[in-house]
Each structure stands twice: as structure tokens, then as C-alpha cells.
Amino acid sequence: MPSPSEFEALVGPLRPQLRAHCYRLLGSVEDAEDAVQETLLRAWKSAGRYDAGSVRAWVFTIATNRCLTMLKGRRSMQWPEPLPTPAAEATVVAREGIELAFVAALQRLTPRQRAVLLLRNLLGFSAAETAQMLGTSVASVNSALQRAKRVEPAGTSIDTAIDDKIDDKIDDTIDDTIREQAARYARAWESGDPDAIIAMLTEDARYSMPPLPERYTGRGAIRSFLLRGPLRTGWRFLPTSANGQLAFGTYRLVDGAWVPGGLDVLRFSGGLVAEVVSFLEADLTAFGLPAAPP
Known part of the structure; x- marks a missing residue:
């Protein structure tokens, strides 16, 4: 098992991405913080079994499945909670996909669809990697992704937010x-x-x-x-x-x-x-x- 300093060096740089990922999945700032802390704790406890593969995939696997567990039985929300972001970081963080309309659009998807779309189209994991992370098949991942993109319109301004963010059409520049x-x-x-x-x-x-x-x-x-x-x-x-x-x-x-x-x-x-x-x-x-x- 790595020392505390070695573990921090291993996963510390991923904290901002983890926080954003958990927030996108859960739509709650407090729940996202809890999920990140639980993820890091579980990663620390299992660090001795880490096989020197992708640290990013390993940690995001833990975080994603923890969030999916937290979402079981929860009713969908109309709007996510607003996420504090320092003004100096505003454009950078927005490009990571936490724009309010995008996160609100995600809440219309099932938890599994939400996870697949984020892992595949925002975080850049392959279909095979995503399937392994979620304990399912590549065919199931591809099917969930297609269903997520066909989400029914809800008559709001977030109707096209998912496709727009995926296609990088949203202008996040704050000049x-x-x-x-x-x-x-x-x-x-x-x-x-x-x-x-x-x-x-x-x-x-x-x-x-x-x-x-x-x-x-x-x-x-x-x-x-x-x-x-x-x-x-x-x-x-x-x-x-x-x-x-x-x-x-x-x-x-x-x-x-x-x-x-x-x-x-x-x-x-x-x-x-x-x-x-x-x-x-x-x-x-x-x-x-x-x-x-x-």
C-alpha cells in the first residue's frame, strides 16, 4: 500500500475532475462532495490491489459506481443545485461540462444513461473501458448511449444542451x-x-x-x-x-x-x-x- 504522500500524488490531481463528475451525475453539491470523499477512501483501502493500470480509469470506476448507488431510489430533480466556481476559473470549469443547462439536461436521463454518456462523450473513455467500469457489455454501453441521445424534448431551453455540449457547440467564453x-x-x-x-x-x-x-x-x-x-x-x-x-x-x-x-x-x-x-x-x-x- 502506498504511503499517504504517494497516494496523494497518485490521485490528488484528479480531485477537480472527480468533483465535477460526481456533481454532473448527482446534481447536488453536498452529495458530490460526499461521493468524492467516499471514492478516495475506497481507493485508499484498495490501493494495495491496484495493478498499475490507468489510475484515472480506476478512480473514476469507483466514483461512478458510488454515485449510481447513491442515485438508486432517488426521484429526478428539475434543476440541479448551483455549483460555486471561482470567477477566475469560470471559463475553464465550464469547458469541463458543468454549465447549468447541461447538468440540468443530464438529470432527465436514467442514472445508467447519464453515466455512459459522461464516461464516453465527456471523459473520453472507450466503449470497452466504459463497459468494464460499469460491469456490463459493450453492446449495452452503446445502446445506453444511443437512448441518452434520443431523450424526449421537455419544452425547455435544455432540450439540445446534451447534443450541443457533446458537439462542442456551446460558447463558454466569458469575455x-x-x-x-x-x-x-x-x-x-x-x-x-x-x-x-x-x-x-x-x-x-x-x-x-x-x-x-x-x-x-x-x-x-x-x-x-x-x-x-x-x-x-x-x-x-x-x-x-x-x-x-x-x-x-x-x-x-x-x-x-x-x-x-x-x-x-x-x-x-x-x-x-x-x-x-x-x-x-x-x-x-x-x-x-x-x-x-x-
């Missing part, structure tokens, strides 16, 4: 222009200007507020929603990052004091805001933000 657009969007909210907000949305923009089931699509529907509810109070927006995307911690004015309003994760298309997912119950402190703005 200065996009950052300035995000800043303008925040200023429009803080000034309570509905026209400015709507002007920054795509024609078919979507707005949702997990855990509430309501979804609003299109500029008109979003404008009506904002005027009859959110814009009837004051707001403060503080920038952060989630799932490798630009995001804002929001605070609303209640009886003269600022209280947390949610975490807004933005998706851009053509320089405009294409989707806003406002996580109403997010812990803003997990994203490096204060409980109340200064």
Missing part, C-alpha cells in the same frame, strides 16, 4: 463584453428599469425560480411578471460565479433592510441574456457573498 453586459443587467435591476432589463433579453429568453415551478418565456411574459412582482421593491446585485457562468447574489429591500433574494445564474447568447435561473433558496455565503450587502 469583457459579456461581463459588461452582465454589469448593465445588474444596474438595470438596481434602478428598477423594466425597459432596460427587457432590452437585454433575447426574444425567447427564459426565467425560472427553483424551487417554484413557474417558468416565464419571452420578453412579454417576463416583463409582466417583473412588473407585478419583483420590481415593486428595491434590489442590490453582487457579482459572483456559479457553474462556470456569470451569476449575481441578489438582495431585496424589506422594511428598510436588505435580505437575500436568491442567486441568479445567467446564460448569454449573442451578447444578450438568454436565460436566468434564480435559485431562491441558495446560500449566498457559499458563493463568496455576504449575508447582506454593505
